[in-house]
Amino acid sequence: VLPLLSHCSLTMIAVQMKSHCEYDLSASTFSPDGRVFQVEYAMKAVENSSTAIGIRCKDGVVFGVEKLILSKLYEQGSNKRIFNIDRHVGMAVAGLLADARSLSEVSREEASNFRSNYGHDIPLKHLADRVAMYVHAYTLYSAVRPFGCSFILGSYDEDDGPQLYMVDPSGISYGYWGCAIGKAKQAAKTEIEKLQVGVNILYIHIDIYIVHDEVKDKAFELELSWVGEVTKGRHELVPKDIKEEAEKYAKESLEEEDDSDEDNM
Amino acid sequence: MSEELFPEPEWLSEEVKTGTTIIAVTFDGGVVLGSDSRVSAGEAVVNRVMNKLSPLHDKIYCALSGSAADAQTIAEIVNYQLDVHRPRTQYHRTFNKDVILLTSPDDNVVVKQKKKQHLHEIGHILNAFEFDKAWDRTVLRKIKEKVPHDLSIEVEDDPLVCSAATLVKNISYKYKEELSAHLIVAGWDKKKGGQVYATLSGLLTSQPFAIGGSGSFYINGFVDAEYRKNMTKRECQEFVVNALTLAMGRDGSSGGVAYVVTIDKDGAEEKCVLGNELPKFFDQ
Numbered sequence: 269v270l271p272l273l274s275h276c277s278l279t280m281i282a283v284q285m286k287s288h289c290e291y292d293l294s295a296s297t298f299s300p301d302g303r304v305f306q307v308e309y310a311m312k313a314v315e316n317s318s319t320a321i322g323i324r325c326k327d328g329v330v331f332g333v334e335k336l337i338l339s340k341l342y343e344q345g346s347n348k349r350i351f352n353i354d355r356h357v358g359m360a361v362a363g364l365l366a367d368a369r370s371l372s373e374v375s376r377e378e379a380s381n382f383r384s385n386y387g388h389d390i391p392l393k394h395l396a397d398r399v400a401m402y403v404h405a406y407t408l409y410s411a412v413r414p415f416g417c418s419f420i421l422g423s424y425d426e427d428d429g430p431q432l433y434m435v436d437p438s439g440i441s442y443g444y445w446g447c448a449i450g451k452a453k454q455a456a457k458t459e460i461e462k463l464q465v466g467v468n469i470l471y472i473h474i475d476i477y478i479v480h481d482e483v484k485d486k487a488f489e490l491e492l493s494w495v496g497e498v499t500k501g502r503h504e505l506v507p508k509d510i511k512e513e514a515e516k517y518a519k520e521s522l523e524e525e526d527d528s529d530e531d532n533m
Numbered sequence: 534m535s536e537e538l539f540p541e542p543e544w545l546s547e548e549v550k551t552g553t554t555i556i557a558v559t560f561d562g563g564v565v566l567g568s569d570s571r572v573s574a575g576e577a578v579v580n581r582v583m584n585k586l587s588p589l590h591d592k593i594y595c596a597l598s599g600s601a602a603d604a605q606t607i608a609e610i611v612n613y614q615l616d617v618h619r620p621r622t623q624y625h626r627t628f629n630k631d632v633i634l635l636t637s638p639d640d641n642v643v644v645k646q647k648k649k650q651h652l653h654e655i656g657h658i659l660n661a662f663e664f665d666k667a668w669d670r671t672v673l674r675k676i677k678e679k680v681p682h683d684l685s686i687e688v689e690d691d692p693l694v695c696s697a698a699t700l701v702k703n704i705s706y707k708y709k710e711e712l713s714a715h716l717i718v719a720g721w722d723k724k725k726g727g728q729v730y731a732t733l734s735g736l737l738t739s740q741p742f743a744i745g746g747s748g749s750f751y752i753n754g755f756v757d758a759e760y761r762k763n764m765t766k767r768e769c770q771e772f773v774v775n776a777l778t779l780a781m782g783r784d785g786s787s788g789g790v791a792y793v794v795t796i797d798k799d800g801a802e803e804k805c806v807l808g809n810e811l812p813k814f815f816d817q
């Protein structure tokens with residue numbers, strides 16, 4: 269009887285702190301209102317990370333990631349958050365970086381196996397489905413925890429054109445014209461919605477700068493990559509000179525407070 | 534006693550080979566595959582009407598040569614793998630769809646057999662007919678073309694010819710010591726049009742045309758001289774039939790009838806050219 273009482277007292281305290289105790293201890297438990305709290309908590313981990321944006325343009329896909337610099341001692345370019353999955357596929361992540369790295373390895377293996385079995389590049393929808401299935405599997409058991417990261421996959425193919433998919437910790441994958449994940453995703457989404465669909469412009473710079481400003485954090489490093497007709501279907505980091513030009517343009521237009529839709533650069 | 538007087542014929546213990554002539558040629562808009570129909574075991578003809586053109590998918594066929602069992606097995610495995618490759622859509626090769634016309638829009642969901650039975654008994658079914666599932670896909674595609682793009686219908690894309698060829702190559706290469714079969718994979722896909730792949734002993738190469746089998750040695754010169762790029766469908770079919778006839782005329786292990794399959798964007802068309810319909814060459 270005594271141990272039971274002490275258990276009760278602990279539960280009482282827990283109830284005061286949050287209203288969903290008992291149902292959030294493992295991913296294999298539903299709450300009475302039909303939620304799996306562990307998965308929702310995993311999504312919170314993503315929301316606490318800095319922003320990543322992907323935009324699907326008429327002739328390509330652009331990724332931009334805001335990497336907050338936590339220490340002046342960090343080497344520039346370390347802790348990359350944009351990965352190359354296959355020649356033609358790129359992945360930008362937000363959330364727990366270690367989880368994201370592990371998933372990037374999983375994606376690479378999927379893409380590689382597909383190529384080995386079927387002799388051609390993996391279609392992005394197929395890759396997104398496969399990795400989403402993998403992520404979903406970790407939301408089913410109490411022995412493991414869900415992945416604490418969301419990621420955006422993008423590719424460009426001559427025949428199918430540009431594609432963009434986002435996978436979140438619950439294991440769903442969505443196709444997008446433009447999407448943002450992380451801290452300032454709402455603000456970023458608003459900016460993206462203002463864009464006209466169907467142009468390949470490095471507006472992503474402006475978005476990240478606007479969004480970053482609004483978040484009011486310390487210094488950050490911008491990681492930018494693209495895949496499209498201009499790179500002949502290969503996913504690459506944006507060359508330094510173009511990146512600098514875009515950054516300058518973004519800063520200037522921010523100062524003018526003018527987010528109009530100018531012509532491409 | 535009887536075994537000494539009448540020893541078992543050698544061909545009973547010989548491996549069954551498709552000493553063969555097979556050929557696949559691309560033309561402007563598709564491919565044509567052709568094969569003879571003789572299956573031999575040593576000196577005996579075990580089957581004189583075998584169709585060596587085996588479907589891997591709706592618009593991808595392969596031509597078999599070498600050991601009959603090996604070739605057929607590889608073709609069946611790859612056929613199965615390509616079926617499984619279909620993304621997310623449940624397809625069973627022999628499943629036919631029922632179309633049922635009901636008297637009232639309230640009888641709107643007819644799924645299980647029992648319900649259909651019941652509706653039939655109470656006289657609610659006006660008419661019912663089955664159609665082949667290939668029709669189903671064509672209908673879906675036509676609907677998708679007409680309907681705006683944001684209507685989500687799962688129309689699965691046909692697999693690429695190079696996927697089928699890679700699957701064949703992977704098996705041929707992995708088991709190359711145990712198997713002795715050469716498959717030519719040919720078909721049409723919307724990305725690259727008509728293609729022909731040779732997969733001899735586990736290599737994989739895309740070619741404008743390919744020949745294989747024991748009879749092919751006799752027509753190497755002929756096909757090299759007579760092949761032209763971008764033939765019309767009719768010219769290509771004639772070219773294939775001519776090549777087969779010449780090979781069958783000289784190779785002891787090729788003969789019978791000629792099977793021809795033409796594949797283009799509209800599908801695959803099978804034809805059988807009987808012995809007396811084959812073209813006549815210098816035949817003294």
